[in-house]
Amino acid sequence: MGKSWLSYEQQVDLLKKRGLEVRDPDSAVEFLSRVNYYRASGYFRYWQRQPGAGDNRFIEGAxxxxxxxxxxxxxxxxxxxxxxxxxxxxxxxxxxxxxxxxxVSAIGAFAHGEGFTQPRDPDDELVQEYVLRNLDRSKETFVAHYRDEIKVGNHYSPDAYARMPIWVAVEAFSFGSLSRLIEASAESGVLDSLAGSMSxxxxxxxxxxxxxxxxxxxxxxxxxxxxxxxxxxxxxxxxxxxxxxxxxxxxxxxxxxxxxxxxxxxxxxxxxxxxxxxxxxxxxxxxxxxxxxxxxxxxxxxxxxxxxxx
Structure with a gap:
């Protein structure tokens, strides 16, 4: 059965019909106008009888x-x-x-994977691929300033970043990519120095x-x-x-x-x-x-x- 559109007032009525006590309906309407009913349902389900089985009735006292x-x-x-x-x-x-x-190096080496321990599985991506994706799609002026127009197909070659300092590049990395680089930098001594500097x-x-x-x-x-x-x-x-x-x-x-x-x-x-x-x-x-x-x-x-x- 398809889902039907409900006004915020009707959403509150549905909750009440299922057994949820609503002392201030106006306040509940205001809340659901800011917080999507579906988002709120992730919390509601803890007060419902068996939501996994389709029983969305609320337990007594909810x-x-x-x-x-x-x-x-x-x-x-x-x-x-x-x-x-x-x-x-x-x-x-x-x-x-x-x-x-x-x-390792101040300039360009990160784009070639220098200083990083690569995954053992040959089917896994090389560490620097995460970096290169971040840099290739970046629209930041500071990235364009240090990126040369050297491409392989539709993508920039690692050599396109030969002039880029690591302290510039790191500002364009996602937090997830940075995490991968930190984890892969143990053998080069980077991880030890990083952890030591942070105590x-x-x-x-x-x-x-x-x-x-x-x-x-x-x-x-x-x-x-x-x-x-x-x-x-x-x-x-x-x-x-x-x-x-x-x-x-x-x-x-x-x-x-x-x-x-x-x-x-x-x-x-x-x-x-x-x-x-x-x-x-x-x-x-x-x-x-x-x-x-x-x-x-x-x-x-x-x-x-x-x-x-x-």
Whole structure:
């Protein structure tokens, strides 16, 4: 059966018909005019009986205001994430370029894959291909200034970037491409110098950067963080994980909270923020136990603690 268009008022009526308590219909209409019903349904389903089986009726005691408070608390959490994600990304770009120039070459070598450990599988893309794609499609004036018109078919040749310094190129890399370069730079000594300059573990830094990219991408696409099971899990030294669990709260391996712990450690050691987790994240979570549980220990709907929902 096809879906029908519903006005915002009709969307609220549908929720009420399914058993959701709505104390202030006007406020609910205003909320759904800003937050797509489909987006909100990702939260609603935790209060529904069996949404996977098509039973969208709400459990007894479910109310709209609780869902709205959860969503708005999560948005507050998103805002404080950017306070450390953005400066950490800029720092990583800066330090990577500095140490790559120190250990490998200042000019052009990155386009030929110098200083990077290539994948073992011959079917996998070479590391520099990620870089070249970023540079080829860039419309930035600074890229065009250093790019020569040397092409192979419809694409620029690596030789087109023979004059480009790494500290110029790195500003055109996506965060994901930068993460791949960092991970592939161990044998050339770049990773060691990068981690050392940040006072963080060389062993865990690559996976942490991957997780930062993962979190930033979810935030950039306005994706849900609550009850999301993370795919790119950051590595944490045992003492850091133990201290966070003792001082703040327990968390599972695939939780968003584990990324927060890694962010806090990097931000603190690099001087970007002082106790970000304690001063910015925890106050939000302590105000909303429902949000905190889904951030620290994600669960599927039907498996979430009912006493927190009602």
């Amino acid at each position: 109310n709209f205001e609780k869902v709205r408070q959860l969503y708005e608390a999560e948005q507050a959490l998103v805002l404080v994430c950017d306070e450390v994600l953005h400066p950490i990304e800029v720092l990583l770009r800066t330090r990577f370029a500095h140490h790559y120039a120190e250990h 963080v573990s060389r062993k865990t830094l690559p996976s942490q950067v991957r997780s930062f990219v993962y979190l930033r991408n979810r935030i950039a696409h306005c994706a849900k963080l609550w009850n999301h099971s993370v795919l790119d899990v950051p590595g944490l030294l045992p003492n850091i994980a133990t201290r966070a669990k003792k001082n703040y709260r327990p968390f599972t391996d695939h939780s968003i909270y584990k990324i927060f712990v890694a962010l806090d450690d990097v931000a603190t050691k690099t001087g970007i923020a002082d106790s970000w987790l304690a001063h910015k994240v925890e106050p939000i979570l302590q105000e909303n136990r429902l949000l905190a549980q889904g951030i620290a220990s994600p669960a599927k709907y039907g498996q979430f603690a009912r006493d927190l929902l009602i």
